Each structure stands twice: as C-alpha cells, then as structure tokens.
Amino acid sequence: MRFRLPQRINLVSTILWGLRIVVTVLVLAGSWATLSSGKLAPGDWRDLIVFGIAQGSVYALIALGYTLVYGVLFMINFAHGDVFMTGAMTAFFVARNFGESGFLNSNPIVALLIIFAVSMLTSMLVAIVLERIAYRPLRRAPRLVPLITAIGASLFISNSIRGIYGEQSQSYPTVNALQGRLDLFGIPILKTQALVIVSAIVLMIALVYFVERTRTGRAMRAVSEDKDVAALMGINVDRIIVTTFAIGGLLAGAAGILYALVFNEVDWFMGFLPGIKAFTAAVLGGIGNIAGAMLGGLTLGVLESVGPFLLLGGANVPSPNQLRDVIAFTVLVLVLIFRPNGILGRSEPGR
Amino acid sequence: MAELISGRQLRRLATIGAVAAVVVLYLCTVGLVEAFKDRNVVTGVITLGAVMLLAVPLIAGYRAALPSRDPSAQTGAAQRVVLGLLVGLIAGAVLGVFVLIASTVDLRGVLVRISPPLLEFISFGLPSGLALLVITGLGGLMGALGAALLVSPARIRNAVTSALIAVLFMSMIEPLLRPRLEQLDYTAISDFLYKAHGLTEVASILCFVVGAGAALLWQPGNDFVRRTVEAAPFQTRRRIRGWAIALLVVAVLILPQVSGTFLAQVAVLVGLYLLLALGLNIVVGYAGLLDLGYVAFFAVGAYLTALLTSPDSSLGIGLPFFVALPIVMLGAGMTGLLIGAPVLRLRGDYLAIVTLGFGEIARVLFESDALRPWLGGVQGILGIPSPLPVRIDLELGATHIFATGPQVLYYPIFAFCALAALFAYRLSNSRIGRAWNAMREDESVAEATGVSTVNYKLLAFALGATTGCLSGALFAVQLGSVFPGSFDVFVSITVLAVIILGGMGSIPGVILGAIVLIGLPELLREFVEYRILVYGAVLVAMMLLRPEGLIPNRGRQRELHQAESEEEVETLDGDLVPQRSPS
Numbered sequence A: 001m002r003f004r005l006p007q008r009i010n011l012v013s014t015i016l017w018g019l020r021i022v023v024t025v026l027v028l029a030g031s032w033a034t035l036s037s038g039k040l041a042p043g044d045w046r047d048l049i050v051f052g053i054a055q056g057s058v059y060a061l062i063a064l065g066y067t068l069v070y071g072v073l074f075m076i077n078f079a080h081g082d083v084f085m086t087g088a089m090t091a092f093f094v095a096r097n098f099g100e101s102g103f104l105n106s107n108p109i110v111a112l113l114i115i116f117a118v119s120m121l122t123s124m125l126v127a128i129v130l131e132r133i134a135y136r137p138l139r140r141a142p143r144l145v146p147l148i149t150a151i152g153a154s155l156f157i158s159n160s161i162r163g164i165y166g167e168q169s170q171s172y173p174t175v176n177a178l179q180g181r182l183d184l185f186g187i188p189i190l191k192t193q194a195l196v197i198v199s200a201i202v203l204m205i206a207l208v209y210f211v212e213r214t215r216t217g218r219a220m221r222a223v224s225e226d227k228d229v230a231a232l233m234g235i236n237v238d239r240i241i242v243t244t245f246a247i248g249g250l251l252a253g254a255a256g257i258l259y260a261l262v263f264n265e266v267d268w269f270m271g272f273l274p275g276i277k278a279f280t281a282a283v284l285g286g287i288g289n290i291a292g293a294m295l296g297g298l299t300l301g302v303l304e305s306v307g308p309f310l311l312l313g314g315a316n317v318p319s320p321n322q323l324r325d326v327i328a329f330t331v332l333v334l335v336l337i338f339r340p341n342g343i344l345g346r347s348e349p350g351r
Numbered sequence B: 001m002a003e004l005i006s007g008r009q010l011r012r013l014a015t016i017g018a019v020a021a022v023v024v025l026y027l028c029t030v031g032l033v034e035a036f037k038d039r040n041v042v043t044g045v046i047t048l049g050a051v052m053l054l055a056v057p058l059i060a061g062y063r064a065a066l067p068s069r070d071p072s073a074q075t076g077a078a079q080r081v082v083l084g085l086l087v088g089l090i091a092g093a094v095l096g097v098f099v100l101i102a103s104t105v106d107l108r109g110v111l112v113r114i115s116p117p118l119l120e121f122i123s124f125g126l127p128s129g130l131a132l133l134v135i136t137g138l139g140g141l142m143g144a145l146g147a148a149l150l151v152s153p154a155r156i157r158n159a160v161t162s163a164l165i166a167v168l169f170m171s172m173i174e175p176l177l178r179p180r181l182e183q184l185d186y187t188a189i190s191d192f193l194y195k196a197h198g199l200t201e202v203a204s205i206l207c208f209v210v211g212a213g214a215a216l217l218w219q220p221g222n223d224f225v226r227r228t229v230e231a232a233p234f235q236t237r238r239r240i241r242g243w244a245i246a247l248l249v250v251a252v253l254i255l256p257q258v259s260g261t262f263l264a265q266v267a268v269l270v271g272l273y274l275l276l277a278l279g280l281n282i283v284v285g286y287a288g289l290l291d292l293g294y295v296a297f298f299a300v301g302a303y304l305t306a307l308l309t310s311p312d313s314s315l316g317i318g319l320p321f322f323v324a325l326p327i328v329m330l331g332a333g334m335t336g337l338l339i340g341a342p343v344l345r346l347r348g349d350y351l352a353i354v355t356l357g358f359g360e361i362a363r364v365l366f367e368s369d370a371l372r373p374w375l376g377g378v379q380g381i382l383g384i385p386s387p388l389p390v391r392i393d394l395e396l397g398a399t400h401i402f403a404t405g406p407q408v409l410y411y412p413i414f415a416f417c418a419l420a421a422l423f424a425y426r427l428s429n430s431r432i433g434r435a436w437n438a439m440r441e442d443e444s445v446a447e448a449t450g451v452s453t454v455n456y457k458l459l460a461f462a463l464g465a466t467t468g469c470l471s472g473a474l475f476a477v478q479l480g481s482v483f484p485g486s487f488d489v490f491v492s493i494t495v496l497a498v499i500i501l502g503g504m505g506s507i508p509g510v511i512l513g514a515i516v517l518i519g520l521p522e523l524l525r526e527f528v529e530y531r532i533l534v535y536g537a538v539l540v541a542m543m544l545l546r547p548e549g550l551i552p553n554r555g556r557q558r559e560l561h562q563a564e565s566e567e568e569v570e571t572l573d574g575d576l577v578p579q580r581s582p583s
Helices: A012-037 A042-073 A080-101 A108-140 A146-163 A190-212 A215-225 A227-232 A236-263 A272-285 A291-316 A320-338 B009-029 B032-035 B047-063 B077-103 B116-122 B128-151 B154-172 B174-183 B187-193 B202-217 B224-231 B236-261 B261-288 B294-309 B321-345 B348-367 B405-426 B431-440 B444-447 B454-478 B489-502 B507-523 B525-545 B556-561
Strands: A181-184 A187-190 B041-044 B391-396 B400-405
Touching: A012 A187, A012 A320, A012 B116, A012 B454, A042 A187, A042 A190, A042 A215, A042 A236, A042 A272, A042 A291, A080 A108, A080 A146, A080 A181, A080 A272, A108 B261, A146 A272, A146 B009, A146 B348, A146 B489, A146 B525, A187 A190, A187 A227, A187 B348, A190 A215, A190 A236, A215 A227, A215 A236, A215 B032, A227 A236, A236 A320, A236 B400, A272 A291, A272 A320, A272 B348, A291 A320, A291 B556, A320 B321, A320 B348, B009 B047, B009 B077, B032 B047, B032 B116, B032 B154, B032 B489, B032 B525, B041 B047, B041 B154, B041 B202, B047 B077, B047 B116, B047 B128, B047 B321, B077 B116, B077 B128, B128 B154, B154 B174, B154 B187, B154 B321, B174 B187, B187 B202, B224 B321, B236 B261, B236 B348, B236 B405, B261 B405, B261 B431, B261 B454, B261 B489, B261 B507, B294 B321, B294 B348, B294 B454, B321 B348, B321 B454, B348 B489, B400 B405, B405 B431, B405 B454, B405 B507, B431 B444, B431 B454, B431 B556, B489 B507, B489 B525
Parallel strands: none
Antiparallel strands: A181 A187, B391 B400
C-alpha cells in the first residue's frame, strides 16, 4: 500500500487519516501503559498466546471455508458460521451418548474420531444442501442478491437448530485423556489446546495436498480462474462448486468439535461470532488465498486473546476481556478499510 | 394408454413427494406444529397446527399436478389428480412412519419438540397402526384435493382459495377483534363469531360463503372502478388521488380510536420499524449500499435521547424532548458520516460485513463495563421522561376523544413516519435521487457522468442515520428507559427483511413489509420464538423468487431482471449489475 498525502484535503481522507492516527496512538499508549505497569507476568503472556493460537486454529479452519467458496464463486457465504454450528450441535448428542456409556474414556481415540466424523459429515451435508437450494439458482444474479440470501440462510439454519435441538446451551462431556498439561519444548500447554493445534495442522496439510495435487483440486483451481473456460475444458463446474462447499463444510465440522473441546459449551447461536471472526481472518490473510486464511486465523486468534490485556490492561479498564469482540471487529474494519486485499492477497484491479 | 405414468413423471413425483415429506417432518421437529397445535382456527374442528400440516400435501399435490413441460407427456385431469394423490400419500406415509417410530422410541433426548402431546395430536390419539393408515390417507386426500383444485376451472379455484383465506383471516384477527367487540358491548356478535379463541362452526361457514361469494362476484377484467378511473381525464385523476390520500390519512388518524389499545400498541411497534425501514431504504434501496449495522443508528438515537433528556443519566441535564431532538438528529447524522466515510470505497459485500461489525462494536460498547459510568452498562439508562400527555380527553361537539398510552404515542410516530415517507418520496424523484439511481446501477458510469459518488454515498448514510435515530428517540420515550439488549443484530436483520419483502426502494412496499413482518406476528403470540426463523426464510425466498419485492420499484425491478432478459451482457464491476464470470 502506498502512502501519499492527498492533494486536496477532503472530508473522507481527513477522517481516514484521523482514524489511522487515533488507532496508532491508542495501540502505542495502551501497550506502553500495560507493559510498564508489569501487571502480567511473562508466563501469563505465554499462556495467552498459546490460547490465542488454539483459538486461531479454529478460526483458520472456518476461514478456509469462506476462502474456498469465495475463490470459486466470489461470494461471501455468510451462513458458513452456521454450517460450523450444525456439526458441533449434532455431534454433541453422539458425544453425550459416548460420555454416558463410558466409551469416551475407555477408548478415547475411536470415540473422538467418530464424533469428528459425525460433525464433519453433518456440516458437509448442510453445506451441500445450502448450495443446492439457496445459491445455485442465483449464480448469475447481481452481487448483493446471494449475500442477502446467505444472511437469510444463516438465520434460517441457526433458528431451525434452535427449534429442533432446543434453546439451552449444551456442554460437551470431558475427555479424561485430554485433561492436564503437556510439556512441549519447555512450554506447558493444555492437552486440548495441543490436540486442537495438531488436528488443525493435519487438516490444513490435507487440504493443501488436495487442492495442489489431486485432479479435483486442479479442477477447483481452474474453476476459480475462469468458470466458462473451465467448462470448455470439460470440467463439470456444478460438481466442482458442490465439492468446494462440501470441503468447506467438512473443515467447518471439524472446527466445530475443536471449538467444543476448547470452550466446552455449544448452542444454536455459537456460529455467529466465530463465523464473522473467521471471515475477518480470511480477509486479513487475503480472501481467496488458502495460506492467507491460515495465517489470518492465527493472527486474529492471538490478537484477540492478547489484545484486550495488552491494550486495555494498563489503562485500568474494568473487565477488558468483554471488549475482545470489539478488538476483532476493529481489526476487521481496519483491514477492510486500509488493506482490503489482506496480508497475502494479490491486488485485484476493480475490486 | 401405453403406460399410466412415465419414468420422468415418476421421478418428478418422487422428488415432490420427498420434499413434501421433509417439509412436514421439519414443521414437526422444529416445533412449529407444537406451538400452533392449540391455536384454534375453527374451534373443535381444526387448529392452526393442523392447517400447517395439511397445507403441505395440498400444495405438493397442486404442484405435482401442474402440467409438465414435456408436451409428449400430456395427462388428463383424472390422471393428474392421481399424481396429486400419490404425492400426498408419500408425505403422509413418511409422517405416519415417523410418528410410529417416535411413539416406540423416545426421541426427546435429541429432538426436543417430539413430545407425547405432539404425537397424540398428529395421530389423533389413535393406536399407532391405525394412526399410520389415517395419516397416510389424510395426506393422500389433501394431495388429491390440491390436484383437483388445479384441474378445476379458474372460477372455482379462486372461490375456494379466497374462501379459505377468509376463514383463516377472520380467525387470525381474533385477538384484535374480540376484545374490542366486548369492550364496545357487542358481546352478542363476538360470541357468535368466536369461541375459545377460534371461530365458531357457524361463523366459519359464513366466512367461507362470504369469501367464496366475493370471489365469484368479482371477475378479473371486470374491474369497474379501475377502468373508470383510468378513463377519466388527467385532472380528475389527480383529484381522485388527492381524495384517496386524504381519506387514507383520516383513516389512519382515527384508527387507534376505533381499534382500541391493543392495535394501537401493535401500530406503535409497526411505526417504529417503519421509520427504521424508511431510513434504511434510503441507504439500501436508493443508494444501493447494504448496511447491516443499521441498528447502531437506532441505538445512538435512543442513547443520545436518554443522555440528554433523562435526569438520571450521567449528563443529568434533563433537556425537554423537543429541545434534545435536533441535537440527537445532528449527533446521529455525524455518526452516519463517521461510519460512512471509511467504508465508502469498499465493494458492496465487504461494506455489508464492515457495517455489521460496526453494529456489533456499538452493542458491545454500550454493554461494556468500561463505558458503564457514562452509558450505564447492562442496566442501561432509566427515567426518560415522556414529552407526551399521559391521556387525551377531549369533547369535540358530539364526539368524545379519549386516548391513553400507545394511543397517544401513535400520533407522533405516525407524524414522523409520514414526514419521513414524504421526504424519501420527494428525494427519490429529485436530482439527488437520480444521482443515487445512477450510482446504484453503475458506479463507474455515474462517476464518469459527473456524479460525486463519495458525497452522495455520505449523504445517503447521513440521511439514513438521521431517520433511524428518530425511531431510536421515540423508542426510548416509549419505554422510558434504554438497555443495550434492545440493540442486537436482529434489529438490523428485521429491518432488512421488511425492505426486502416490500421491495427495495419502494415506499409502499416498505409500508406493506412493516405491516406484514412486524404487525402480523403480534397477532400470533405463539409465533414470537419463530420470528427470526421466518425472517430468514423470507429473505431466502424473496431473493430466489421475487428479488424486487412484493410492491417493486420499477427501476429496481428492471435491474434485477436484466440478467434474464439479456443473457450475455457486457457489464462493469458494479454491485447491482449481473456478475460477470470471474476472471
């Protein structure tokens, strides 16, 4: 991004510059105050960062769904957060059953794998149905039309789940094997967080392999370059788009279980905030870019976990953690305003 | 007859049947049937829950009987009824089997709505085997009826449809009509019409006959009034229009007097949302900027009003409402500019998400402990005085006007709505409105022809914010207090749904949308929990079936159907022009 002084002072650029200055000053002053006050020990910061990475891995997995769909359809699948929620909510009943029967603790690996599978398949199914009913008829519609549809679909899915599974939040059973800490290169890390980070990495590697090395992955990249030409080359564009949604759904379903492992609680509204935050992550990294989504997810997770304490802790703001969502949204707003192509995104003329 | 049903028809049949079965199961599991199973339509005969369940095979049967596009597969009337019957049988059988399973295995651990009372309701309390037969048969019957409706002559079809709508409508307005009738001492009429919150048998037959009769008498193409008006000279038509508007205004003015407090309360709510929708319509409908954080302006209006007028607020100055109002409007306008300025350069879908982010930031800030000393945190701000008299008691000649509570608040809200509608209407036909049109249809071309898109976008944001804050101010006055919980994202979504249903950029559409989406749910108390569900469905359905809304704005309609009329259009990168295949 090039910085240059505007030739003529006008309202918009004045406000934008004001915003830049205010944000910079706030960030610097807040961090200075916190660091000089020495309220948090180095160990606390490390824990916050590890937690941020775990949370960021979940965001990254959801963000991949946004980015994949954006890559082929150039639309924001606003309902993706609810695809994520559906998997976690459905798999909860399996997990509860395993927890009650003792299977979860006698055979944790198999049980967790089954829970993962249920969640991933449910989310995949929802994503496929969503594409078929809500988005496919609108391929050629003006750009805002599919977005409004997606918002509607998001409300419809979340409120259907609320009606079907009930309104109250459910807590996942604890897995004894995942209690306690693990010592990783001298850094103590919660076992659940380690599991979250490792599974996210495995899934991301699998995704990159799929997109870069398989025939379908190549077709996906071709469709994302140019649908019409891809169709001329004998690629079944509809099938590739469904596949994209299915993969996004699978990853979202896995993210749902990881989220449940970290936070324990699931409810029908849990898709909304992670959905928007994952979108933020996707934009932060450069939407349409797979590596960008991962990077963006991790960055956002850490910013969100460290940010409130770093920026507000020193200023004696009561309960800074309440404002973590504000930090996430501010990041979203700032990135979209000042660097809409994201960290890794290439600039697309006319967009 | 070579074969009774061709392979293609069989596939279509199976699809429609499967969809109908899924819908029926969905209605049961999501809890809609349970919520409405005690709401009588005709007391002792049928409830709203049953109407919902029966409507599905009816519509499926109707659809199955629609003439197929394949001319070689032309079918006779009887055969089409059979198609409807089969589709209905599929839906009924699936529901029947589901009930059979649910009554043997307890599904409530997962599907919380499948309660024994619900199962008893669906199976009529019959033993399970018999229930399966009855449910399947009923499904088939409804499917066949739906198909029969399609094959029957248009006159009969219209008559039956309008008769059914009449019955449903009369039973739906029971919570409005009955208390008012009793209040006015027409107990005899109300007892004749209603029993246990539903229509009586006699009244329903009467409604059915009246509905059918009206449809039979009113022939399409024989519209005497419209033809006369259209044939009249220009001046007469203008005069007629003037009178019609005057009549409408009078009707709206005396409405709370005639209808009583309940409807006035509903009207106040509709008015608040209408004001919001008129404001958002400027931003979304005219300027084409999808703002999902519109609730921020509503909140700013309410909080500014609370801060300025409430003696209990942190400012504690307790200004009179009408002194505070210009300051509130100015403040909200500034907020609009501040939020608008940074996001102007963003593309449509990014703009939507950023504004959503702004809306959430506003809510979290209002809720936070950090700003509690000023904004009151979760407890909000209390003690907002109302500038309106508690009651109006007037003797005007022979008429006695008496109004309390919402009946009083109704008038300023109505006045603001009327002003906002007039303002928006004049604006849409002005130079500014045309600039917005140009900008919405194609930003680059608009810019090239000398429209300063930045200024016009800012103007749209500021005007939308000002209108929204008026609604917020009135909302604060109505409640006498503000809480951050009232300003969640669902307000933005509701307002968006109102605009989308009515038609973006169309003022009559927005009014209709507000009445349908805000007013109707108030009549169905059981419905509250499913409001957002239905709004979501409305958004999807409208975008798929009729993106221009129920009462479309002409320019908007053309834009949205451009893609269909010209398959291969050369387009520039605007947000409302058909999307070019990505390159």
